[in-house]
Amino acid sequence: MNLFDVIGPIMIGPSSSHTAGAVRLGRLARELLGEPVVAADIGLHGSFARTGKGHGTDRALIAGLMGWQTDDARIPHAFEHASHAGLTFHFEMVCLGDSAHPNTVVFALKGQSEGVLRITGCSVGGGRIKITEINGFPLELTGDFAALVTLHQDRPGVIHSVTGILAARAVNIAEMRVSRRKRGSTAVMVIDVDGAVPDEVVSEVAVLPQILAVRRLNPVVE
């Protein structure tokens, strides 16, 4: 926590969790998809479902899916902008049970080039967020750092190859997490780094034989 967390963020109201956090969840989901979103099925759970409309949560999520920042004055009119941008969307209320955070959203996204992604995330207060699941893989992604995310085959040496590329570009790893479905199948790795992830890292990781997909994420705090 620093001064700018207390005197800030600068945002479109009315709620840091239900509006600003929702923008950030949408934006991170778009970055994970890695291309413009053309269709979004969005499930809202708990307080997001109950009070979302009055907080502009729905518009904030769509604004985020279009890559906007939390202080973008167009947020109240995000729906109109989405239709111009060719983004169709549908909201529904979902019940994920008591163990889910009260401000949880589930995105099913389709990208411009037919990429599809299912992402679950929640807004945990004060505009801070957490992505908790991607395509069924449990993971934790807070957007506190710039990050490199890979979907790869679960084989010996993949992590070594990726971290080697980061090391060669003098990128320091702050935190990292790996999860897999089962031994030898596919795995997801999240590497939080200090500073930014250079372009070269992304292109070099992308051509590693076991890498199925790689994404570079910006920190969510604008």
Next chain:
Amino acid sequence: MEKLSLSAWLDEANASTLSFGRFCLQTQALELELTEIELSERMKQTLSVMQQAIAYGLTGVRSTGGLVGGVGLQLQQYSTGDQAARSLLGPLAAKAAAYALAANEANAAMGKICAAPTAGSSGVLPGVLFAIAEDRGINQDDLSVALLVAGAIGMVIASRASLSGAEGGCQAECGSAAAMAAGAVVDLLGGSPDQVGHAAALALKNLLGLVCDPVAGLVEVPCVKRNAGAAIIALLAADMALAGIKSVIPIDEVIDAMATVGRAMNADLRETGLGGLAATPTGLECAERIFGAKNHPLE
């Protein structure tokens, strides 16, 4: 999170013979790896957002949920012009209240605001700071230092208690905002570091125990009007501190008490929209009107 101490910072400022604002400018610039000029510029940009929020609110905007709107303008019209003398608060305090209402109405209407410390309490600092700045002819440089004082107080509260209504009730939001504003004003008007601490303590003590009970779960009722109340308490606390009145309980202990009170609050009274004003017949009726009987906001 590391527990900060406002008393320790105030003592350090005292020892260095700096005003608390100057002390905050030095220490926070170091902490954030910015020059003092860069930090001051950031604060000025924030002040500009706050000023625009007041202006947007004063256009009479209505909230997304439709429960609030236009009252900042209403109070401004009542307390200025030909019949200004009828305001019981007097021009400065009435202006602070009107601005606080307006800035928080801008928030409720999906306007651009600075969450300081939160969106729900985002009217208090703009209301107090800009009313005083206009009344006393204070420039943006001094105002940006005052904002740093407010930030320092908020950081201590965040580290020892909470700034979130969901965790600590409204005392953590409007109470913290009032403490931040009171300390900022005292520094702005030349008070000592000790007086900054007393002002923050006196403001927070007056809002201790305030619950967070938003009607329909929205940042509208009673949030907007509580911003005005917190602004007035901040001015009163600043006046008391500048008069030399001391808080018997030191600021850090008041903050710790706020944390304890927050923990003792029933969850119904911590932003869930289930208790307090939200659970009154009228509060429930408002919720039903907005979301429908079956509570299906997105259908």
